Amino acid sequence: MKRNPRDLETTHRKLNRRTLLVGGIQAAFVGGLAMRMRYMQVDQADQFRLLAEENRINIRLIPPKRGEIFDRNGKIIGQNIPSYRVVIVREDAGDVEKVIENLTRLIPLNDEELARARTEMRRSAPFLPVTLADRITWEDISKVAVNAPALPGITPEVGLTRVYPQSDDFAHVVGYVGPVSDYDLSQITDPEPVLRIPRFQIGKVGLEAKREDLLRGKAGAKRVEVNATGRVMRELDRREGQQGADLQLTVDAELQEYVQARLGDESAAAVIVDCETGDLRAIASAPSFDPNLFVRGISLADYRGLTENTYRPLANKTVQGTYPPGSTFKMITALAALEAGVTGPDDTVYCPGYLEVGSRRFHCWRRGGHGHVDLLNSLKQSCDVYYYEMALKVGIDKISAMAQKFGLGVKHNIPMSAVARGLAPNRDWKSRVHGQDWLVGDTANASIGQGFMLASPMQLAVMTARIATGRSVSPRLVKSANGVEQPTGAGEVMDLNENNLRRLRRGMYAVSNERRGTAYGSRIIADAFRMAGKTGTSQVRNITAAERAAGVIRNKDLPWERRDHALFVGFAPFDNPKYAVSVVVEHGGGGSKAAAPIARDVMLQALYNGQPPLEAYPKKDRSRIKAQQERLQGGRRPKARPDGKDRA
Structure with missing residues (x-):
């Protein structure tokens, strides 16, 4: 059937208008999308880059080195010594009990510390390290390092801890330090973030407590890269803290x-x-x-x-x-x-x-x-x-x-x-x-x-x-x-x-x-x-x-x-x-x-x-x-x- 030319012309005009309308809508959508992309990628680039960095980069505190204490003649009374410890990361260890059993064949482990470590592992994320043995000897730490391939999730570490070489002679004068407790935090208005570092030591009694302001020092910081679950992948940079003041006493x-x-x-x-x-x-x-x-x-x-x-x-x-x-x-x-x-x-x-x-x-x-x-x-x-x-x-x-x-x-x-x-x-x-x-x-x-x-x-x-x-x-x-x-x-x-x-x-x-x-x-x-x-x-x-x-x-x-x-x-x-x-x-x-x-x-x-x-x-x-x-x-x-x- 032959169509009327006039009808065909009318149909073509309608199609052209619709095409132009749809094309215009599409062009407007694409233009708006392009403008939005430009806004996000160019105008707001710094803000979104910062948000991305915050999700990828963590800033972690570095405990300061505590000031040391001497007598009037320079004899050490309270000092920091290297403290060798063994930690375990649960997600890397696999069978935790099997790994602990293997570790006990190499070094002696304290039953109280093991019980405390098991409790910490139940409460902590699987990627966080938990201390199994603390203040162990260099010989023991060497055994662990040599046998590392057979001990998945086990890592030997070194830190600093307090020791009092004069033992009971200065106990009532100098006092002692200990890990920060919930009670300690409750007694401090707006406690410093460094006090929340696990097992961070502060003065409990005596000079250690009364001159905590001088002895503690200022914490440092390090930037680490973490994955989506929060596990550390690598360290990017660090700023060392300020060591606490050394104190010399009048006592001989x-x-x-x-x-x-x-x-x-x-x-x-x-x-x-x-x-x-x-x-x-x-x-x-x-x-x-x-x-x-x-x-x-x-x-x-x-x-x-x-x-x-x-x-x-x-x-x-x-x-x-x-x-x-x-x-x-x-x-x-x-x-x-x-x-x-x-x-x-x-x-x-x-x-x-x-x-x-x-x-x-x-x-x-x-x-x-x-x-x-x-x-x-x-x-x-x-x-x-x-x-x-x-x-x-x-x-x-x-x-x-x-x-x-x-x-x-x-x-x-x-x-x-x-x-x-x-x-x-x-x-x-x-x-x-x-x-x-x-x-x-x-x-x-x-x-x-x-x-x-x-x-x-x-x-x-x-x-x-x-x-x-x-x-x-x-x-x-x-x-x-x-x-x-x-x-x-x-x-x-x-x-x-x-x-x-x-x-x-x-x-x-x-x-x-x-x-x-x-x-x-x-x-x-x-x-x-x-x-x-x-x-x-x-x-x-x-x-x-x-x-x-x-x-x-x-x-x-x-x-x-x-x-x-x-x-x-x-x-x-x-x-x-x-x-x-x-x-x-x-x-x-x-x-x-x-x-x-x-x-x-x-x-x-x-x-x-x-x-x-x-x-x-x-x-x-x-x-x-x-x-x-x-x-x-x-x-x-x-x-x-x-x-x-x-x-x-």
């Missing part, structure tokens, strides 16, 4: 070791202060503990052994322990009375063995009394009645103020854990804390360092250094940080009558060097190093009237925990003070018998900068001292080697 490691050994098995503390600078030359608490046990996690058995020990080895008795200072406080009472002008150094007090205050009788330690005594003889024979009288004349508020002037009841700023403030009580304190009025009996008790009065061994050493020099000596533990010398604690001259101080020092000299002195048996014979001191005995129990009438029970007949504390403070040489010392022996009985001999021995060790000659001791003691020196030299505790083991 050799002297510290001797003091710790001399304290022996006692529950005791000793502090030696340099009178010129305030440097803590030794600060020892006994018994001690090995801080290396805590670095990687102490066992339950070891920890129980420390916490259940009656002598409390974890407690730092030098700064944390506070004790009634007993008769070592008498210099403060005397000085308060002298400075207030209520008595003179030559004035005497009659001691019949007690002083009646109201309806109460306050006894002297010597039942029959001391008769007429002046300042010198009251110190020399430690007459209590003299100080009762002085205290009632001057009052507790002036005694408390004088105590604080000499560093008692004051929290000294040294970087150690749990530094105690102690207590130098007054009327306001008792009203505020106990809601009670101060009683005259409280004043009598405080005058001889009993009642509410409390002081730490370090505070007593500072008090003695201030008496010896007349300056406000302050304790210093850190000598330098990264070679920069820290301010000394020499202090300024105190606003006190120098004649009064001279009288106190002369009385303390009599205590140690005159026959009726309470520390005469522990005197130093060497003329150049004569020591002045004061004994003290502080009661830890009340003595009833009935017991006093029947006869006070001797300390040796009491259970250990009910015996008196023994104390001694002193300085030497008398005419040019170099060191001040304090010793506290918990439940040691009398200060003259338990504390003074220790103080004399450690003072001589400091003055001679090593073992003193026998000629420095009284003749009757020399054979005993010789045997003691041989025992201490031969029986020093073994120290930790850099590999974490012990050496003789």
Whole structure:
């Protein structure tokens, strides 16, 4: 059938219009797509490239090297050593238990660490490394490396860990580090990302914790390429971190070791202060503990052994322990009375063995009394009645103020854990804390360092250094940080009558060097190093009237925990003070018998900068001292080697 030409023309026009419309739509779509592609590939190229890089490149922190700790002579106290460990990647190992079994044939594996590793593997992604053995020897790490083809997923690694070569000598001073715990993180506002690195170590107690800001350093970073599952493919570049500051302490490691050994098995503390600078030359608490046990996690058995020990080895008795200072406080009472002008150094007090205050009788330690005594003889024979009288004349508020002037009841700023403030009580304190009025009996008790009065061994050493020099000596533990010398604690001259101080020092000299002195048996014979001191005995129990009438029970007949504390403070040489010392022996009985001999021995060790000659001791003691020196030299505790083991 033949179509009309006009119809054909109409049809062609319609087809052309439709073709043009569809073509235009297609052209517009292609043009829009091209513009979008240009926008994404050219205009937004940098943004999408960044997003792609973030998915492909990870930035990971590099733990900083911790600053090391040295004694005043450069002897290492806290150091970083290479720590060899073996890690496993679960997805590369295949049969994990089979691989672990093969590994145990090569090196010894700790059951506790294996249990911990299995727990970590269950919680971690399969591509993350988990530690199977830590702090292993170079020989063991070599065995693993040689047998690597038979141990799929096993990798030997090397890192740094903390070790304390001096072992228990500096445990209470330096403290220790340990892995960051959830509790640690909860105590820090906005913790640094480096603290979330697995097994990253921070200071837990002692100097390690208090100067964490200096010792930790700054973390570095590295860029690594990872695949779609997050597993590291290669390292692209790294920026090393900033090492922590090295700290040099004022403590002499050799002297510290001797003091710790001399304290022996006692529950005791000793502090030696340099009178010129305030440097803590030794600060020892006994018994001690090995801080290396805590670095990687102490066992339950070891920890129980420390916490259940009656002598409390974890407690730092030098700064944390506070004790009634007993008769070592008498210099403060005397000085308060002298400075207030209520008595003179030559004035005497009659001691019949007690002083009646109201309806109460306050006894002297010597039942029959001391008769007429002046300042010198009251110190020399430690007459209590003299100080009762002085205290009632001057009052507790002036005694408390004088105590604080000499560093008692004051929290000294040294970087150690749990530094105690102690207590130098007054009327306001008792009203505020106990809601009670101060009683005259409280004043009598405080005058001889009993009642509410409390002081730490370090505070007593500072008090003695201030008496010896007349300056406000302050304790210093850190000598330098990264070679920069820290301010000394020499202090300024105190606003006190120098004649009064001279009288106190002369009385303390009599205590140690005159026959009726309470520390005469522990005197130093060497003329150049004569020591002045004061004994003290502080009661830890009340003595009833009935017991006093029947006869006070001797300390040796009491259970250990009910015996008196023994104390001694002193300085030497008398005419040019170099060191001040304090010793506290918990439940040691009398200060003259338990504390003074220790103080004399450690003072001589400091003055001679090593073992003193026998000629420095009284003749009757020399054979005993010789045997003691041989025992201490031969029986020093073994120290930790850099590999974490012990050496003789």
